[in-house]
Amino acid sequence: MDIKKIAIKIVAKVEIFLDALLFRVPSRTALLGIDISSSAIKLVELYSKPEGGYEVTAYAVAPLPEGAVRDHEILVEASVSNAITALVQQSGSTCSDVAVAVAGSSVLNTIISVPAGLTPLEMESRVQTDVEPMLPFELENTCLDFIILGQNPTLLDELLIQVVACPEQEIELRKLVVQGAGLDLRVVDVESFALGRAYDLLVGDTKKEDGKAHAVIDIGASQITFAVVSEKSIIYSTETAFGGKQLTEEIQQHYNLSWADAGRAKRKGGLADDYAEVMLEPFKYSLIKHIDKALKIFYSSSESTEISKLVLSGGVSKLNGLAEDLSSALSIPAEIGDVLKHLSINDSVDMYSFADDGPAMMLALGLALSESK
Numbered sequence: 001m002d003i004k005k006i007a008i009k010i011v012a013k014v015e016i017f018l019d020a021l022l023f024r025v026p027s028r029t030a031l032l033g034i035d036i037s038s039s040a041i042k043l044v045e046l047y048s049k050p051e052g053g054y055e056v057t058a059y060a061v062a063p064l065p066e067g068a069v070r071d072h073e074i075l076v077e078a079s080v081s082n083a084i085t086a087l088v089q090q091s092g093s094t095c096s097d098v099a100v101a102v103a104g105s106s107v108l109n110t111i112i113s114v115p116a117g118l119t120p121l122e123m124e125s126r127v128q129t130d131v132e133p134m135l136p137f138e139l140e141n142t143c144l145d146f147i148i149l150g151q152n153p154t155l156l157d158e159l160l161i162q163v164v165a166c167p168e169q170e171i172e173l174r175k176l177v178v179q180g181a182g183l184d185l186r187v188v189d190v191e192s193f194a195l196g197r198a199y200d201l202l203v204g205d206t207k208k209e210d211g212k213a214h215a216v217i218d219i220g221a222s223q224i225t226f227a228v229v230s231e232k233s234i235i236y237s238t239e240t241a242f243g244g245k246q247l248t249e250e251i252q253q254h255y256n257l258s259w260a261d262a263g264r265a266k267r268k269g270g271l272a273d274d275y276a277e278v279m280l281e282p283f284k285y286s287l288i289k290h291i292d293k294a295l296k297i298f299y300s301s302s303e304s305t306e307i308s309k310l311v312l313s314g315g316v317s318k319l320n321g322l323a324e325d326l327s328s329a330l331s332i333p334a335e336i337g338d339v340l341k342h343l344s345i346n347d348s349v350d351m352y353s354f355a356d357d358g359p360a361m362m363l364a365l366g367l368a369l370s371e372s373k
């Protein structure tokens with residue numbers, strides 16, 4: 001599956017809706033990648049250089065007001081719109097075309113097998129019939145898209161189809177908050193696909209050994225996104241509701257601190273001597289267990305692919321010694337993804353703060369790399 005292609009396919013519904021508007025913006029040059037995450041809004045604008053490669057031309061991050069977004073659900077539209085407006089101003093970007101993502105329990109992301117030789121209409125109807133029982137929401141209120149991955153290796157007269165679906169309301173909400181900030185929503189992607197794209201274009205080794213793949217693991221405040229990337233494609237992705245928020249909550253309760261102070265102490269240190277033993281190590285242990293489980297589930301569905309490297313992103317990846325601990329617990333080399341590896345930074349952007357925020361910017365970067373038609 002081509003990562004760029006599926007991003008375009010997934011957004012078909014939004015794109016179709018926006019087709020008429022596209023005539024008003026014939027020379028769109030960049031997409032603003034906006035990650036509406038559980039703890040913050042992160043924004044990146046990338047310029048695709050004529051000689052190849054990308055330059056960060058604008059970027060900004062700001063925490064979201066408490067309760068504005070929970071588990072990928074936008075609860076207070078106005079707060080999110082206002083935060084985006086402020087962030088765009090702060091970043092200095094003049095780009096108005098936006099890519100955002102959907103994720104979490106509202107997104108169905110699955111692979112099904114259907115008979116080869118169906119007409120496009122028959123295929124669409126077959127996909128809908130097969131997927132409907134898996135949907136936790138009504139089919140008629142669903143944005144659904146699919147892409148043909150290729151021949152089913154075990155049933156040769158069938159095709160494997162990657163299907164994604166999410167409630168129309170999720171797309172509508174994102175459209176409203178983006179429009180509320182005076183911008184245009186062009187692309188709605190799935191988080192794990194955008195993450196895989198960022199890895200592939202910005203961080204990944206150009207050459208992977210035959211039959212081997214890398215796992216890109218984004219550990220955020222409330223979610224672990226696990227994507228397996230092989231030769232230029234994502235072959236597996238899953239999400240787990242676990243993240244740095246748990247550790248902040250424990251610190252807050254144990255040491256009787258405010259949320260902000262607990263978060264700061266976690267990042268900068270200064271907690272009592274028992275912190276490492278009582279809180280940090282058990283948190284790391286749970287995190288490693290979650291990642292181990294994701295790996296085992298992947299291997300049970302794809303025995304022939306070996307994961308030769310774990311690449312970490314997300315704010316929690318900066319936890320001291322996490323990559324080393326994962327590496328020794330799971331016997332797979334692990335490292336923090338270096339988003340600066342292939343990116344140049346425009347003079348207008350604070351390089352040091354971008355480098356510091358880099359691991360948490362992977363999704364926004366992947367979104368900025370989306371393609372619109």
Ligand SMILES: Nc1ncnc2c1ncn2[C@@H]1O[C@H](COP(=O)(O)OP(=O)(O)OP(=O)(O)O)[C@@H](O)[C@H]1O
Binds near residue numbers: 243
């Ligand atoms: N240096 C650090 N050490 C430990 N934890 C950190 C550090 N920096 C940030 N974090 C934690 O990382 C988390 C935020 O990461 P990130 O910005 O990737 O999350 P998010 O994208 O908002 O969340 P999600 O992807 O789950 O919606 C917070 O829990 C924060 O406390």
Ligand SMILES: [Mg+2]
Binds near residue numbers: 038221363
């Ligand atoms: Mg995130």
